[in-house]
Amino acid sequence: MASESSTPMAPLTQRPGDLIVQAPEGPAEGLLLLFHGVGSSAEDLAPLGQVLARHLPRHWVVSVRSPEPCDLGAGWQWFSVRGVDEANRPARVAAAMPGFVATVQRWQAKAGVDAARTALLGFSQGAIMALEATQGAPGLAGRVVAIAGRFAQAPRRADPATVLHLVHGESDGVMPVGLSASALQQWQALGGHATLDRLPGLGHGIDARVVEAVRQHLTGAA
Structure with a gap:
């Protein structure tokens, strides 16, 4: 699927493995960062x-x-899921968070875009990292889109400047849709703004339904 962007897909930049899908000429209106799941790669979300x-x-x-080779086989990971459970997941995510935040900030500097105009879009493990960034680094982005994701643990705060949009398949056997339903309720109970599309x-x-839901959210157009 060819991109109709102002520049073609560029070679690896800033950090080995990151892929620039679009880099507009002149001042940018925003920055969209995509974060893949465990055992996957940047090419998979391109x-x-x-x-x-x-x-x-x-x-x-x-x-x-x-940043890390997946310890279960091919692809890459932010944290290991080998033996992961509800008790040890938060610590693993917390250990990976400084690198995640630094990556977002490097791309914000490269694009000349502030946090308010930054959107983080994650799938699965990438969604966990993007959601948990609202806890470990509040104010990092104005929007977080989580596809088939969850918080590592119940959120403790909701930044009014950050809007969450959750998209989840109702037949997800890896991360049940109830995790996004809980995240929605918890974020709203903390005073934050969030929406959920259950598919x-x-x-x-x-x-295609996920793509359309995300497009509508990011562009504000139905």
Whole structure:
């Protein structure tokens, strides 16, 4: 799927493995960073980035590769899921968070875009990192889009400057949709703004309905 962006997909930049999907000429209106799941790579979310770039022509769009080789096989990870459970997940995420935050800030500096005009979009483990950034680094981004994700633990605060949009398949057997439903309720109870799209029949993945839900959220257009 070819991108109709102002520049073609660029070679690896800033950090080995990150892919620039779109880099507009002149001042940018925003920055969209995409974060893949465990065992995956930046290339896997690049097609989604290309679709969104066509609707956000003045945005930098970058698919970020997580920093560690996956210890379960091919691909990459922010933290190991080997033996992960409810008790040890928060500590693993917290250990990875400084690197995640530094990556976001590097791309904000590169694009010349502030936090308010930054959107973090994560799938699965990438969604966990993006959601938990609202706890470990409040004010990092104005929008967080979590596809098939969850908080590592119940959120403790909700930044009024950060809007959450959750997208989850109702047939997800890896991360049940109830995790996003709980995240929605918890964020709203803390005074934050969040929305949730539940997609019938979708498992742990991304389909055309996910793409359209994300497009509508990021562009404010139905």
